Amino acid sequence: MRRAGRRHRRRGDGRPGPRRRGRGEVRRRQRHRDPPQRDLLPREPGHPVSPLIVLVGPMGVGKSTVGHLLAERLGVAYRDTDDDIVAAEGRTIADIFVDEGEPAFRAIEKRAVRTALTEHDGVLALGGGAILDPDTRELLTGQRVVYLSMQVEEAVRRTGLGVARPLLAVNPRKQWRELMEARRHLYEEAATAVVPTDGRTPEEVTEAALDALEWKEA
Numbered sequence: 001m002r003r004a005g006r007r008h009r010r011r012g013d014g015r016p017g018p019r020r021r022g023r024g025e026v027r028r029r030q031r032h033r034d035p036p037q038r039d040l041l042p043r044e045p046g047h048p049v050s051p052l053i054v055l056v057g058p059m060g061v062g063k064s065t066v067g068h069l070l071a072e073r074l075g076v077a078y079r080d081t082d083d084d085i086v087a088a089e090g091r092t093i094a095d096i097f098v099d100e101g102e103p104a105f106r107a108i109e110k111r112a113v114r115t116a117l118t119e120h121d122g123v124l125a126l127g128g129g130a131i132l133d134p135d136t137r138e139l140l141t142g143q144r145v146v147y148l149s150m151q152v153e154e155a156v157r158r159t160g161l162g163v164a165r166p167l168l169a170v171n172p173r174k175q176w177r178e179l180m181e182a183r184r185h186l187y188e189e190a191a192t193a194v195v196p197t198d199g200r201t202p203e204e205v206t207e208a209a210l211d212a213l214e215w216k217e218a
């Protein structure tokens with residue numbers, strides 16, 4: 001994990017490749033290069049697909065808001081695994097929790113994340129708890145993962161008491177702290193870059209993420 005200044009391996013399609021942890025690889029700085037223009041690039045059949053950016057972070061941190069802004073800036077599509085689940089299941093996430101419980105939701109989520117990681121080549125936001133799954137964490141190795149972080153006061157401001165977030169339905173401040181104690185290190189370990197969002201507008205967070213990825217010119 002690092003906060004800025006990463007270097008990325010480049011691959012043949014003119015965009016930076018995902019982070020790899022091998023030795024002896026060739027890396028070049030991304031700064032001052034053209035922003036990715038996925039839609040303009042011809043892709044051979046069978047070309048492996050992976051997201052340009054994967055956004056992780058807790059509920060309400062701004063993954064959807066910033067994800068859309070990033071996608072617009074980079075000229076790529078936005079996708080969100082929570083939305084995929086709702087569309088595929090035909091019911092809300094809160095309803096899935098109530099009807100089937102959290103373990104069943106996590107199983108659905110794990111499949112949704114795996115699918116999205118192999119189908120989507122834009123900005124992909126994962127549900128806040130997706131990081132809990134060890135297989136998902138393994139799949140994130142080698143991806144360009146941006147962890148959007150925030151402190152508890154900001155979290156309470158942004159999430160409130162909304163029933164749409166079942167894990168924060170009762171005593172959100174305490175529940176959020178407990179969730180983060182269990183998850184913070186997982187987000188950090190998966191992250192290529194950590195972008196604090198406290199006191200920043202969505203536009204400022206977007207700039208900070210592009211900066212951390214050395215895509216300031218996008």
Ligand SMILES: Nc1ncnc2c1ncn2[C@@H]1O[C@H](COP(=O)(O)OP(=O)(O)OP(=O)(O)O)[C@@H](O)[C@H]1O
Binds near residue numbers: 063128202
């Ligand atoms: N940088 C920001 N500053 C202030 N408010 C923000 C910021 N980013 C997002 N918000 C607001 O916080 C709320 C949550 O944002 P958003 O839905 O994008 O978070 P999320 O991470 O996608 O949440 P979830 O995990 O529930 O999908 C929204 O009301 C949004 O307008």
Ligand SMILES: O=C(O)C1=C[C@@H](O)[C@@H](O)[C@H](O)C1
Binds near residue numbers: 130166
């Ligand atoms: O943090 C979590 O565990 C969750 C976050 C949301 O994105 C949803 O995936 C769901 O509400 C669970």
Ligand SMILES: [Mg+2]
Binds near residue numbers: 065080082125
């Ligand atoms: Mg969201």
